[in-house]
Amino acid sequence: MKVFMVDVAKCSGCYNCQIACKDEHCENDWAPYAAPQPHSGQFWCQMNQKEHGQIPKVRVEYWPIFGGQNPAIADYAPEVLMDREDGLQVIMPEKAKGRRDIAEKFAGVYFNEELDIPQACTGCAHLVDEGKLPHCVDLCATGALRFGEREEFTDEIEKAETLCADGEGIPRVYYLNRPHLFIAGDVWDPVDNEIVEGAEVVLTMPNGEIRKTETDDFGDFYFYRIDEGTYDIAIKAEGFKSIERKGFELSESLNLGDFPLERV
Numbered sequence: 001m002k003v004f005m006v007d008v009a010k011c012s013g014c015y016n017c018q019i020a021c022k023d024e025h026c027e028n029d030w031a032p033y034a035a036p037q038p039h040s041g042q043f044w045c046q047m048n049q050k051e052h053g054q055i056p057k058v059r060v061e062y063w064p065i066f067g068g069q070n071p072a073i074a075d076y077a078p079e080v081l082m083d084r085e086d087g088l089q090v091i092m093p094e095k096a097k098g099r100r101d102i103a104e105k106f107a108g109v110y111f112n113e114e115l116d117i118p119q120a121c122t123g124c125a126h127l128v129d130e131g132k133l134p135h136c137v138d139l140c141a142t143g144a145l146r147f148g149e150r151e152e153f154t155d156e157i158e159k160a161e162t163l164c165a166d167g168e169g170i171p172r173v174y175y176l177n178r179p180h181l182f183i184a185g186d187v188w189d190p191v192d193n194e195i196v197e198g199a200e201v202v203l204t205m206p207n208g209e210i211r212k213t214e215t216d217d218f219g220d221f222y223f224y225r226i227d228e229g230t231y232d233i234a235i236k237a238e239g240f241k242s243i244e245r246k247g248f249e250l251s252e253s254l255n256l257g258d259f260p261l262e263r264v
């Protein structure tokens with residue numbers, strides 16, 4: 001079974017994959033796989049972005065979505081799909097005439113009014129059948145997008161996440177290194193008006209698990225890949241009194257701001 005691997009940590013948000021899809025499918029009729037994609041209104045490779053944190057501690061997360069590869073479509077409308085051994089999901093124009101309902105039900109599937117068909121990512125099956133890569137994968141310069149047999153990625157898939165709900169079938173798109181939320185802050189010495197490097201920062205997770213880090217050479221600390229919940233944080237550094245902040249709620253990435261340390 002063919003799968004897409006998306007390494008979110010490597011995605012620069014260049015949108016080349018979205019443009020590549022347009023390049024490959026606009027004004028090109030790849031019958032029987034796909035009718036031409038309209039120039040506007042459809043994004044078979046749909047880039048998403050989310051800003052995390054508050055100035056000056058901000059991160060932007062980018063991730064592409066391939067709505068046509070959602071396995072739930074196969075449960076809902078198997079009769080419109082191409083029968084393929086490699087598992088790529090292709091909504092065939094000839095079989096899907098008038099099926100507006102598919103576009104209405106699934107994000108990333110679009111209805112082409114002029115042609116009277118739903119359209120979405122085909123996995124570039126017309127290229128794959130020639131032994132080539134999907135065009136968006138081919139043009140991803142950072143290596144954030146990869147494509148191949150599921151078995152090639154077995155170890156990575158164990159650590160990956162999908163956007164599919166439980167019971168929706170076997171995913172074809174996997175995401176590595178999604179950042180989730182972060183907590184950040186900085187530690188400084190008001191007497192010297194200097195940052196404190198190497199302070200120990202201890203985060204108590206909602207489940208009681210402890211994570212530790214140290215402030216860097218800007219006095220900053222970050223805890224990545226955490227989720228919503230109630231957290232405690234404690235900071236200690238040699239020559240200073242320890243401080244803690246207990247029971248703060250996390251629903252979005254949070255810059256806790258300055259932690260001034262008092263000298264002992």
Ligand code: SF4
Binds near residue numbers: 015017143144145
């Ligand atoms: S081409 Fe690659 S790096 Fe650029 S936005 Fe797409 S996935 Fe990210």
Ligand code: SF4
Binds near residue numbers: 024120123136
């Ligand atoms: S695999 Fe092909 S059809 Fe799917 S998003 Fe990439 S370029 Fe578009």
